[in-house]
Amino acid sequence: RPRPGLARFRGCLAGALLGDCLGAVFEGRSVVKLPELLSFLKGLEPAPPEEGGEAAGSARGESLPYTDDTAMSRSVVQSLLAKQEFDEVDMAKRFAEEYKKEPNRGYGMAVVNVFKKLLSPKCSDVFEPARAQFNGKGSYGNGGAMRVAGIPLVYSDIQDVKKFAKLSAELTHANSLGYNGAILQALAVHLALQEGLSRETFLEQLISHMEHVEADDKSLSDARALGFEDLPFSRRLKKIKEFLELSSVPKADVLFELGNGIAALRSVPTAIYSFLRCMDADPDIPEHYNALQRTIIYCISLGGDTDTIATMAGAIAGAYYGEEQVPPSWEQSCEAFQETQRMAKSLYELYCQRL
Numbered sequence: 046r047p048r049p050g051l052a053r054f055r056g057c058l059a060g061a062l063l064g065d066c067l068g069a070v071f072e073g074r075s076v077v078k079l080p081e082l083l084s085f086l087k088g089l090e091p092a093p094p095e096e097g098g099e100a101a102g103s104a105r106g107e108s109l110p111y112t113d114d115t116a117m118s119r120s121v122v123q124s125l126l127a128k129q130e131f132d133e134v135d136m137a138k139r140f141a142e143e144y145k146k147e148p149n150r151g152y153g154m155a156v157v158n159v160f161k162k163l164l165s166p167k168c169s170d171v172f173e174p175a176r177a178q179f180n181g182k183g184s185y186g187n188g189g190a191m192r193v194a195g196i197p198l199v200y201s202d203i204q205d206v207k208k209f210a211k212l213s214a215e216l217t218h219a220n221s222l223g224y225n226g227a228i229l230q231a232l233a234v235h236l237a238l239q240e241g242l243s244r245e246t247f248l249e250q251l252i253s254h255m256e257h258v259e260a261d262d263k264s265l266s267d268a269r270a271l272g273f274e275d276l277p278f279s280r281r282l283k284k285i286k287e288f289l290e291l292s293s294v295p296k297a298d299v300l301f302e303l304g305n306g307i308a309a310l311r312s313v314p315t316a317i318y319s320f321l322r323c324m325d326a327d328p329d330i331p332e333h334y335n336a337l338q339r340t341i342i343y344c345i346s347l348g349g350d351t352d353t354i355a356t357m358a359g360a361i362a363g364a365y366y367g368e369e370q371v372p373p374s375w376e377q378s379c380e381a382f383q384e385t386q387r388m389a390k391s392l393y394e395l396y397c398q399r400l
């Protein structure tokens with residue numbers, strides 16, 4: 046199997062950053078009108094040259110701040126790079142210190158209690174605060190999934206991807222509906238890095254892995270405790286397969302079946318569907334946008350947890366299409382984009398070194 050090139054690593058981190066920074070502008074809105082979104086995006090493009098004036102500048106306006114999704118993704122990457130492998134104590138410390146330094150990045154309401162406990166010198170087991178969340182049931186939020194892309198950018202072996210995606214998520218999300226979402230997102234990035242995988246193969250592989258992941262006792266009992274059917278992620282992946290066989294799927298059906306919420310179960314499958322659907326042109330999205338741009342636009346147009354769904358789909362699409370599809374004007378509109386490019390290069394070197 047040919048090794049993925051640097052362009053896919055850069056595409057992945059840039060796509061994730063774009064999804065977060067652009068998505069955050071619309072986060073929490075139940076309805077996002079496409080004309081408003083497209084007009085906002087137009088404002089990111091370089092101003093047309095003025096008659097007899099100065100040469101056109103680069104992106105207009107202030108840079109768009111990233112949110113907790115990127116703050117935590119960066120901690121995952123920085124920990125992996127510093128330790129050259131997954132280290133739960135170091136990663137937990139970085140999450141907590143980052144929160145302490147910049148608490149106003151838009152963190153989930155409950156996860157901040159985990160950070161506060163991790164900051165206490167009394168904390169000796171870094172997984173314990175996450176287990177105590179929600180009366181001992183653990184969080185099923187999408188916070189483990191939103192930040193996981195660094196794992197498949199370091200580990201090429203699929204068993205390692207699953208194992209370390211799970212452990213990295215368990216630092217804050219002890220419910221299997223939280224960490225299984227992180228495993229699914231990590232597997233999606235892992236598969237997107239591979240050369241020329243078809244839409245059908247991509248989805249078939251995700252389904253067969255998740256049917257295995259979700260079959261253990263804890264996954265079965267967590268799903269049942271919340272009133273879900275067995276293998277809830279796998280079921281949604283099968284729904285995605287059905288959707289992709291239709292010539293068009295209304296937004297209302299996507300929201301009903303897959304969702305746009307802060308639970309991993311109501312957002313990770315939506316991000317995967319968005320990526321796969323946007324491989325094809327969309328009659329509502331202007332044709333001059335490429336597939337990566339279309340993916341991010343489509344995610345944001347669904348409303349709800351737009352930064353997180355767009356960051357997850359952006360990571361997958363960026364890994365699949367590579368940095369060629371990352372528009373410089375969009376990237377340069379995002380906070381800390383240059384540092385993101387440097388991190389991608391370091392991850393690529395570590396990935397190759399570990400092969």
Ligand code: R7I
Pocket residue numbers: 112113114151152153154155156157179182183184185186187188189191217220307308350352353
């Ligand atoms: O999952 P998490 O890190 O939040 C990530 C989201 C993303 O959209 C970010 O952009 C940011 O805005 O937040 O943080 P958590 O606090 O663990 O989970 C998020 C929310 O999910 C919680 O605040 C709850 O509203 C909900 N939630 C639950 N509600 C009831 N019972 C998560 N787990 C449970 C639960 O077990």
Ligand code: MG
Pocket residue numbers: 112113114150151152352353
């Ligand atoms: Mg956020």
Ligand code: MG
Pocket residue numbers: 072151152153
């Ligand atoms: Mg938020």
Ligand code: MG
Pocket residue numbers: 072350351352353354
């Ligand atoms: Mg969000």
